[in-house]
Amino acid sequence: MKKFGLLSTAAAVLTVAAGAAQAETLRLLTWGSYAPEEVVRLFEEKYPDIDVEVTYSNNEEMIAKLRATRGAGFDLAQPSHDRIFAVQEEYGIYKPLDLSKIDTASMQESLLEGVKANTTIDGEVYAVPHQWGTSGLMADITKAPDLNSWDDLCDPQYAGQTSMRLRRTILLGMAFAAGKDPFAAYNDLDEYQKLMDEVTETLIACKANLKAYWNGGDDLSNLMLSGEAVASETWDSTAYKLYAENPNIVFIPPETGALAWIDTFAIPAKGEADDAAYKWINFVLQPEIVTMMSASTGAIASVKGAIDLLPEDKKAAVQAAFDEDDLNNLKFFANIPAGIEEIEGKALDRIKAASE
Amino acid sequence: MARSDAGKLSLILLMTPFLMWIVLLIILPQIGIGYLSFQEKVGPRQYVFGVGNYVEFLSEPIYWNTLLRTAWMSILVTILALMIGFPVAYYIAKIARKRSRAALFLLCLIPLWVSDLVRAFGWIVLLRETGVISGALQSVGLIGGPVELLYNDITVVIGLVYTVVLFMIVPLVSTLEGMDNSLLEAGYNLGGTRFTVFRMIVVPYAMPGIVAGCIIVFMLTAGSYLTPILLGGKNSMWFTEQIYTQFITRYNWESGSTFGVLLLLFTSAVVWLGLRLTGQNLASTVAKE
């Protein structure tokens, strides 16, 4: 098998060398909507010798794909900031970044420093921020006007009309709602286990109150737009999109703070087009591209003055959702140490398996 | 001498693609999965050989309950698919005119032309609380308020039966087509009622097709992923979902491999048991006299 991989890699290298001495290919592994056609077209116009090839994925699958090939097959990936440190330690699928080739000056300092702090191993930085967003709640304010905490999803007055995604976000949210700080418990597995046991109980009890667990943005949108659900845990970008269709559906940062994630740029260990990757990073940090990108993703770029660079409708949605206090209250996902995912996974299994 | 050498060469040439396919795409990956399932993780990038993953599976009721539930529902789906597929296959093979037979067969194939995902979404559109059926029932006045038909086990079973019934029909049609009508007439002529003819002639004759169809359907169902997840709702558990979770969300390839091996072994055991209980064997199914 190994031999095969080698052969095909060799063949690929040969093809690139012979057939396309000029044209380089940038194989981008990113989130759906993170490479809008227009942006790709402009990029290829500016760098005619680079072809962009996009593969859409999510955090887990990105890691699984890169792990399967030990970091080959893609030239630039966009995992979230909390999913890099442990994965890199365990599987070594990324290569260190050369920060001198990145226009770090245009990035918002706090986000850049935060990501660097999260992804530095042995003095090498493995990721820089691209866009950030939050997970929180959304509600149809005509039907659920008072919703403002994670555990309001379990409020019997919304019985059979709420939804959530059965992943780690809701575990963390519920822990915050119970007055705990799960990130603080990360370093003590026993304590974290206890916290998760507590959250599991809450969520099992909450199960009967839910309409369904959603799996992706599409089924969540259907649930909310059809009115089958009146409130749900959500990504802010999904909420913004729904706001455009029904202004009664708004994003609500929970009172304990919305959970914030930063999607980053990281270069896979066996990436073959590093220069093109750096060019792409710098390209999408330009103000006019940032606006186009945010229009497509609904997320906020990690450049200075990013909120002003949002398209008008998104800016309105963000302003409807966040005030200054909410922004100061953001809870950034912390790096996940070894063992945490195991505990969380078991908790999710138990919740899923429990009958109402 | 030269002739037999040529014969050997052509045999080798003919067999090579097949063997490559079997070895490279089926046996090697399975060995890889099997090997991985015996790796216990003891620390970052550190593994030892052991059966820890299997012990883990057995000690966690959630896991083996999911496996049993998957098997049980797959058996149910298989039985339903047989009960629905048999009359359809019988109609296509024996009652329909020759000309309409191909058209009917094609009609059965239509669901395969759209992807699993689209089919599942089709069901969702039909069955959801604000969906087509609920709306139609309300407008006719049969029910007072919207009714949720989605997100329960019955829906999962219906969706699965719909997806796999074709794989029951195809082998049944091909065995039943081979059945001479005069066998049926002889059955009646010698005094058999409809029921005796069905039980003593049609079913035994179709048995190879029934067995083949049941094996295919059972395996497909137990290994299906999208339909049970999309239609299943809050309490739905399907073993393939566990495998996916282990591989993708938990980064736990070792335990994912263990689950994969267990699913293969368990479904094979169910098939073996089914063959034993019905007194069939694989050889007579595959190579009919």
Add this chain to the structure above:
Amino acid sequence: MFDLQGDSLTKRFGSFTAVRDVSFEVPSGSFFSILGPSGCGKTTLMRMIAGFEEPTSGDIRIKGTSVVGTPPNKRNVKMVFQHLALFPMMNIGENIAYGLKCRGENKVDIRRKVGEVLDRIGLPGVEEKQVSQLSGGQKQRIAIARCMVLEPDVLLLDEPLGALDLKLREHMKIELKQLQHQFDTTFLYITHDQSEALVMSDNVAVMKSGRFEQIGPPEQLYHAPQTAFVAGFVGDSNRFEGRLSARAGDEARVTLDAGGEMVARLGQEGLSDGAAVSVFVRPEAISAHATRGAAAADMVAVEGTVDSLLFNGANSRLLVKLDDGTQIESSHTTGAGAGARFAPGDRVTLTWAVADGLCFAAEGGA
């Protein structure tokens, strides 16, 4: 007493009439054949008797009782199918026991009866064998035993010898006849092969286009056919087409289409002068002579050239081409004491008795 009677049976499929006003009676214990070319309606007739088709009109009586409307599994008429239809998933014993089981007989009786019937057909102890282990002839006997164990009033046989090779077929003809005697049951046998019908049957019905042309014992059909079709279909015949020019008693004078005249016996009544007719002469009635002798008054003589010799033992034939181009088959004895021998190209005179030539109205349109 008749085991089986048909009364003005008619069967239509849409606008097509497969069986048209057929009546017949089969006496108990006799061997009755229906002989006809494929598509003549004989299979439809048999399926009506078995109950797989309902007659459009008319009546079927078995042992005097009408069975119209009775489903096939309630009629005591059993059938041996063209391809036998032995059940491949059952062994021989189970095949024979099937009908008894359907009848709900107890296991001991079934076992005994199966053993007995296998003894009677001369295949004792084959209960455990699979169908595929038997030879063609053995399968044939099993198919009959499977029906006979139920003691039917009538056994229907739908060209069961068709799939066998020639030698076996000849042998099975005799065996079938013997089985029929042995079981003393009425057999209704369908075939397109006249030799099968003639050898085995007590009575034969010749069927054409949904109608019975003639019913009678084999000798009668052969020697005294009543229609041109029967004369042509049963046994070999030379046929001459022409027009009736004059009649005298039972003799007819025919002007042949190929030229010349011929005298023959009138085979049917009511022919008028000028009608299109066919004259049939059996090859064995014709003798060949090397020299031209004076033809007797009651003999017909024609001249021709030997085209070829068809050797077939006792059935050897001489193919002669007449001067007008007509081809005639004549019998040709080749034994030691036989008369003149011929070689292709020899001139011959063929003679037959006037009474051996039979004149019928030509078949419609033909």
